[in-house]
Amino acid sequence: MKLEELSATTGATIRQIRFLISEGFVPSPAGGRTYATYGEAHVQAIRRFQRLKGLGFPNAAIRLLLDAREGVPVPVMDGLTLVIAPDLIGRDADLDRMIAQTETRLREAFSGGVTKARKRAAG
Template sequence: MRVAELAALTGTTVRAVRYYHHLGLLPVPAQRAGWRDYDLSHVARLSRIRWLAQAGVPLEAVGRVLDGTAPPTGAEAGTGTDTGTDTGTDPGTSSSLSPEGACQGAVVDDLSTALARAREHLAEVTRQRGGEYPGP
């Protein structure tokens, strides 16, 4: 299918699809006869992107949530915040958090932040309508 069909199926715009390509959230499909040829995997991924974005997850975090990747932190990012010393040992034997654990932690943090924002928004809307939000 073409980009306009993909956008229509997922309730978005061609411009948004191209923006998600630019951010690296949505892979660019192969071309067939000079046109990008989208398939159902693109529909599924774009639907997930839209659902997470509408739920309040920042676009920077959407990729981490979908792919299970974490941003580099500490020494990996070159910030110098790693207080340990390099002992030349296998990183897998360290007592620090594993990359998988760090990834899960980053995703949980992203989703927790989005949930907190959604709750704050719900409380504000409820107050504006004259009711009281009972909270979580």
Template sequence: MKIGELARRSGVSARLVRYYEQQGLLEAAREANGYRTYDEEHVEQVVRVASLVRSGVPTRLIRALLDLEQAEAQATYSCPRTVAEMLAAELVGLEDKIACLTRSRDTLSRFLEQTEHAALVSEARAGGSVDTE
């Protein structure tokens, strides 16, 4: 598939797909005319990368995560201490963000459950659209 189709199916812009390529987060095959071509695995990868970016994970760490996953798939583990230290620090940061988001979610849920709008909590958790009017 071409970049426009990948962008449409993954929910990101073609410009963002190109940026992911520049950052080493995605690698496309090239046709003889220079056009990028993608397959189903690229769709999944772009969705995952975009989700990580939206979650606040820096692209340098996303690159390290993708490299680690590839190493796991090949059962080869080699990680310089500096990379391991960066990952450990980022892990602490992620745990802090998760804890903060969990507290915020719980506070919002408790508040809404104490109002006449308690049904909105279940609706939001079920993935339904919540009417804000």
């Protein structure tokens, strides 16, 4: 897709996209300046940046989070922080599956052991 299409798809202005590319938040386009083309990796990178900004992270913190590859901490409540892999942010994901698995892990952690369903599955 062309720069204008990328802008329309992500809601980011052309100026913002150029800034994100120049700062390394978004990969350079294929084809150079004259025949620049963008794909799904560019869309995901922009959406990842937008979601992190929406969570209140400044650019410097976003850079550290993406470079560290350790995960993005998202406070849920006092004493509970969800850590999300940076490459998942901004990508379409099976949210229902993630929520179900997270709920299972939380129930295990707070019940002091493996749930009955996991015991049955384990055999």
